[in-house]
Amino acid sequence: MGEKLEGSVMLKGTLDMMVLRTLIHGDAHGHTIAKVIERTSEDVLDVEQGSLYPALHRLQDRRWVSSYWGVSENNRKAKFYKLTAVGRKRLTIETSRWHQMARAIGLVMGESPAPKGGK
Amino acid sequence: MSWLRFLRRKQSDAELQQEIELHMAEEVAESRERGLPEEEARRQAYLKFGSMSRVREEVWRQNSVSAVDGFSRDIRQAFRRLQRSPTVVLTVMVSLGLGIAANVLIFTAVNRLVLQAPPVGHPEALLDLHPTFDHGQRLGEVSPSTYDDLREHTKSFSGVAAYNDLVPAAMGGPGDPVRLWGQSTTTNFFDVAELPMALGRGFHSDENGSPIVVLSYSLWRRHFLGDAAVVGKTVSLSGKKFTVVGVMTPGFHGMNRLLNVDFWVPDGEWQQLAGDVINGKSAHDLALRVIIARLKAEVTSSQAQAELDAIAQRLRVAYPKDYEGLSFRIRQTGALPPEARTGIALFLSVLTVVSLLVLCIAGSNVANLLLVRAAARHREMAVRTALGATRFQLIRPMLLESTLLALCGGVFGVALCMVGLLGLTSFHWPTPIPIDLSLHMDWRVVLYAFLLSLGTGILCGVGPAIIGSRPVLQNSLKGESALTRPGRKWTLRNLLVVVQISLCLVLLCMTGLFLRSLDKSAGIDPGIRRSGVLITSIDPIHNGYSVEQTLLLLKRLRTRAEELPGVQSAAWTDKVPLSLYGQQREFHLTGRKIDAGHDLRADTYQVSADYFDTIGIPLVSGRDLNTVDPKAPRQALVNQAFASRFFGTGDAIGQSVSSEDARYDIVGVVKNSKSQTIGEVDQPILYRSLEQNIGLAAPPVGFSLLVHFQGNPAQMAAALRNEIHSVDPGLAVFSDTTIEDHLSDALLLPRVSAAMFGIFGVAGLLLAAVGLYGVMSYSVSSRTREIGIRLAMGATRGGVLRLIVRQGMLLSGIALGIGLPLALGASKVASGVLYGISSHDRMTFTTVPLFLAAVTLLACWIPARRATTVEPQTALRHE
Numbered sequence: 002m003g004e005k006l007e008g009s010v011m012l013k014g015t016l017d018m019m020v021l022r023t024l025i026h027g028d029a030h031g032h033t034i035a036k037v038i039e040r041t042s043e044d045v046l047d048v049e050q051g052s053l054y055p056a057l058h059r060l061q062d063r064r065w066v067s068s069y070w071g072v073s074e075n076n077r078k079a080k081f082y083k084l085t086a087v088g089r090k091r092l093t094i095e096t097s098r099w100h101q102m103a104r105a106i107g108l109v110m111g112e113s114p115a116p117k118g119g120k
Numbered sequence: 121m122s123w124l125r126f127l128r129r130k131q132s133d134a135e136l137q138q139e140i141e142l143h144m145a146e147e148v149a150e151s152r153e154r155g156l157p158e159e160e161a162r163r164q165a166y167l168k169f170g171s172m173s174r175v176r177e178e179v180w181r182q183n184s185v186s187a188v189d190g191f192s193r194d195i196r197q198a199f200r201r202l203q204r205s206p207t208v209v210l211t212v213m214v215s216l217g218l219g220i221a222a223n224v225l226i227f228t229a230v231n232r233l234v235l236q237a238p239p240v241g242h243p244e245a246l247l248d249l250h251p252t253f254d255h256g257q258r259l260g261e262v263s264p265s266t267y268d269d270l271r272e273h274t275k276s277f278s279g280v281a282a283y284n285d286l287v288p289a290a291m292g293g294p295g296d297p298v299r300l301w302g303q304s305t306t307t308n309f310f311d312v313a314e315l316p317m318a319l320g321r322g323f324h325s326d327e328n329g330s331p332i333v334v335l336s337y338s339l340w341r342r343h344f345l346g347d348a349a350v351v352g353k354t355v356s357l358s359g360k361k362f363t364v365v366g367v368m369t370p371g372f373h374g375m376n377r378l379l380n381v382d383f384w385v386p387d388g389e390w391q392q393l394a395g396d397v398i399n400g401k402s403a404h405d406l407a408l409r410v411i412i413a414r415l416k417a418e419v420t421s422s423q424a425q426a427e428l429d430a431i432a433q434r435l436r437v438a439y440p441k442d443y444e445g446l447s448f449r450i451r452q453t454g455a456l457p458p459e460a461r462t463g464i465a466l467f468l469s470v471l472t473v474v475s476l477l478v479l480c481i482a483g484s485n486v487a488n489l490l491l492v493r494a495a496a497r498h499r500e501m502a503v504r505t506a507l508g509a510t511r512f513q514l515i516r517p518m519l520l521e522s523t524l525l526a527l528c529g530g531v532f533g534v535a536l537c538m539v540g541l542l543g544l545t546s547f548h549w550p551t552p553i554p555i556d557l558s559l560h561m562d563w564r565v566v567l568y569a570f571l572l573s574l575g576t577g578i579l580c581g582v583g584p585a586i587i588g589s590r591p592v593l594q595n596s597l598k599g600e601s602a603l604t605r606p607g608r609k610w611t612l613r614n615l616l617v618v619v620q621i622s623l624c625l626v627l628l629c630m631t632g633l634f635l636r637s638l639d640k641s642a643g644i645d646p647g648i649r650r651s652g653v654l655i656t657s658i659d660p661i662h663n664g665y666s667v668e669q670t671l672l673l674l675k676r677l678r679t680r681a682e683e684l685p686g687v688q689s690a691a692w693t694d695k696v697p698l699s700l701y702g703q704q705r706e707f708h709l710t711g712r713k714i715d716a717g718h719d720l721r722a723d724t725y726q727v728s729a730d731y732f733d734t735i736g737i738p739l740v741s742g743r744d745l746n747t748v749d750p751k752a753p754r755q756a757l758v759n760q761a762f763a764s765r766f767f768g769t770g771d772a773i774g775q776s777v778s779s780e781d782a783r784y785d786i787v788g789v790v791k792n793s794k795s796q797t798i799g800e801v802d803q804p805i806l807y808r809s810l811e812q813n814i815g816l817a818a819p820p821v822g823f824s825l826l827v828h829f830q831g832n833p834a835q836m837a838a839a840l841r842n843e844i845h846s847v848d849p850g851l852a853v854f855s856d857t858t859i860e861d862h863l864s865d866a867l868l869l870p871r872v873s874a875a876m877f878g879i880f881g882v883a884g885l886l887l888a889a890v891g892l893y894g895v896m897s898y899s900v901s902s903r904t905r906e907i908g909i910r911l912a913m914g915a916t917r918g919g920v921l922r923l924i925v926r927q928g929m930l931l932s933g934i935a936l937g938i939g940l941p942l943a944l945g946a947s948k949v950a951s952g953v954l955y956g957i958s959s960h961d962r963m964t965f966t967t968v969p970l971f972l973a974a975v976t977l978l979a980c981w982i983p984a985r986r987a988t989t990v991e992p993q994t995a996l997r998h999e
Contacts, residue, residue, distance in 0.1 A: 031139055032146040050143065051170035054136060055178040062125070062182070075149060079142050080135065 016056050017065075018099065021084060021092040024066060030079040031057060057082060065091050125183045136179055140172055190516070198521040208493065209528060212486050215890075216529025216576060218883050219479030221536035224569045226471045228541065228559045232377070233464055235564060238453065239371045241314025242414075246453040247421065248375070249280070249411040249428070253445045263442070266435065267411060274431070276424035277413040279312035281305065284387070284410070286379065288662045288822065290852035291343065292356035296845075298343065299659065299822075299852040302333075302357075302383035303374060309384070310334070312414050313375075313453075320351035320366030329388035333362040337370040339382040357383070359664035359850060375412065375453050412453055425450060470630075470950050471876060477627045478884050479576065484616040485891040486529075487580045490522055491613060492898055494588025502591040514589035522581025523574060530573025534566065583612050617895050617931050622939030624888035625972055629943035630950060631881025632964035636957050638874035642867060647793025648697055649736030652828055653859035655696055656840045658851050659822030667814055673847065674810070674823060678728065680843045686831040692728040692810055696824050697735070698866035702796045707806065709766070710776040710783050722762055722804040723795045724779075726813050732757075732790055734828045742773045742788025745809045754812045756784035760792050762804035777806070784808055798866050822854070833858045889975050896928050897983035904987060911992040920988045921981075928980030929973075936969050943968075 065088030310322030374381035
């Protein structure tokens, strides 16, 4: 897995989930969120940073995050995003679904001949 | 939520931009920390971020409601396109406006007569309760005690009230006294009807005998100039003092939608106004004619009907003599009386059909115009299709354009209709009772106009839009017209022309029929003098005169009138002929038993001496009533129709006939004349002496003095008015008019219909001719090249001309073939409203198609001729 996954290959909805996950540690502005995702995924998921903003916007529309204007670490005016209660609930659902799916995919990839050929 | 976002799009975009700027700044700063030079750091940041405008666009799209966005863009575009072609807008506005105005005008009448309820509270629960006899065939009356019975013992109704027919009265006040019509009501009438008061109050339950009056809003505005202090003042009604207690809510002028009631008094005051002169029946018997009842909320009208049936059953058993065959009929208050309904419904539906025809013709013109406009845009359409626009995206703006155009037409139409309403309101009805047919716009009419324009716009636009959105791409790229498909002969355009011409034929045939009918009825001899007679009416009995006083007054006024310079003769009558109503009585030969099969219903007139000379009905035999002694046996004259129906060829003079209240010796026979309407078959009429019969029944419409004179009618009318007021200044003088005006009023119905159809027909013809001309000239101009080739190959100009005209005439031939049977069918429906001609009037049905054919020929020939005069060289170069 040395190659980088391209943003467009990313599963639909995963970006949203990752953004929500990032915000669980505390409020953050767009740039921080991008950096956190980049770093925690060991630079594999190199999201095209621009696509983060429509996603944030979408999340805000669904009221999973809220936003306010604040001051960044470097003393710049920045828009901070905050996980809402609904968003928190959503994240739990999404996470468990993700785990299920990952497990399912893992099973299929690992034991694919099993259901066909029997033993 | 999404709407909020939609409206905040700009602000949200600005915020996003700010966010992105911050993001870039942070990113650059970070890279700089790692030691990259400024330039490189910036480049990296941009690379990492991706396209900024794409991000902004995406967010913008997320915030948009795409349908609304596209819609508003299309509307703006449509406006811009229409701004560029004001002639098109004007043409469509005028032609659709005419069609819509016609429809709205008719709908105003439908609304007024059929849809509107009187302004009572909860009109759906207010019922008219009619006693009927003979299995519901005859409307009847119940005694006051039965009314009390109904009021107290019915369980279906929360309230029962009643009002009587019209009572005339002269109201004194500022200026000359005016003659008005009022109603008397039970004291709970306003409460049961839930009628609000504009000023003051209604009647209290203990005020049945109090001299109090409620004024109509319009009377208050008209006669009292909207004086807010009118409540508590006294007014004089027929010489008696009444105290005004209230002013009725605007718009209410009686439960009957066709009458115009100006005041209401408590039922106990009816005698005061009606006078005591009428022999036989007591005043109270005549009062309380219509019962209204308010249905309880939880009771259905069929339950109420069941209860009434039970009551009727009980009454039939208890009073077999009075109430044989009694039953009760309920119907919603304010509905048209069933007697009038069929006629009115027929008239209105004929008019509606005709006005829809006009709109159809106008609509097909507009559709044609839009088709041409769509054709002119074929290249744009082809390009847009090639670029991937969907069908719907192409159709939508065109439909919007046509709808916008139609709405403009609707606005123009409503304006036009308002002008038309002003004109219609000025028509005068020849009836002596106050008929209210004033028409007004209200929200229903405006809504109808709006929906009609919307529908028209979509219908006109949909065909051209579909065709226009289907360009043949190859043709278009080659620079040829993209909308003409090879090998197709029947285009939408041809179809429209056929529809137009056939509809126009129907319309013109109807117009022709109505014009002929007007011509016929204007040509009918009414049998009375057509000029030189002045009519002036007074109503002394309802002004408090006794019978004897009335006779003296009439005699005195007649003598005074005869002494005026220029007057040849003067006479009194209780009824002016051709007033659209009659007082009919049954007559039988004296001495013979009453036999319903052979008895004769005849119109009766009470006339004074000299009546026949004055009105110009010639005496055939016998003598006039000149020397009648009031005490002598009653004498009468009859007309020829009466004489021949009763006595055949035998001599009527010397015979005597009886009606239920009196016996008459026939002393003379006069020529036939029209009695109620100008179109009627000659009715039997009996003229009896005013002096001898005045005590039998007071005419509800007063007495009219007819004066045969020479000179200026206005001066004569003023002189008569002076004479009357010099005798009694308290008498209200009403309906002074000349016989010319009266006769032309009597022709009102044929005149109105002929005028309507005339206007509609001419409008339809103009529209169809313009449409045909437009289509022909367009199709010729698009064939200019073909014509050039034909001419270059040696075709003669005459040959080409014939070719084009033949094709045009083929269309109109087909259209006439379709239209003629339609027109015949339509005229059959309309025959109920026609006077004096058959519905298959030969003259109409030969002239109109020929005329229409001539018009279409002209419309083809002009553009064809222009096309053939073009030089072949120019024509070939024509694109």
